[in-house]
Amino acid sequence: MSEATPDPMTDDDKRRDQLLRAAESTEADAAPRIVTSREDDVTRIDIADSAAVRPGPGPGAEGEADPS
Template identity: 55%
Template sequence: METPTDDDTQRAKDRHDQLTRAPEATEEDAAPRIRVSEHDGIRRIDIDPDAPVRPGMGPTGDDAVDPD
């Protein structure tokens, strides 16, 4: 894995500040939601299994929202 640069550090700080700026925001809102790893020159990006919001199909069944 690459060593973080000053730009990386600043981006992380800016992200944290943006995600915790709202009046009712918590530190948990700024928690990372992805994990990046690199093995044998291949970069892998995984959704953190503990992420409260995950990409996907969304709700289905009785809790699905009609887009119209």
């Protein structure tokens, strides 16, 4: 049997590497889009201020859609 060698890449490195493998990808594609924080065993996930794409209506959207 052979010993497993530790992977020198961090999770962030692996994410960046995978996102940059696509054809015509740029550094902006690999930019972090979320920020996590942990306090008292509770993990909070927020959209990063620098995220190019955010959830919800885009700029110039007119209010909420009428659900009826």
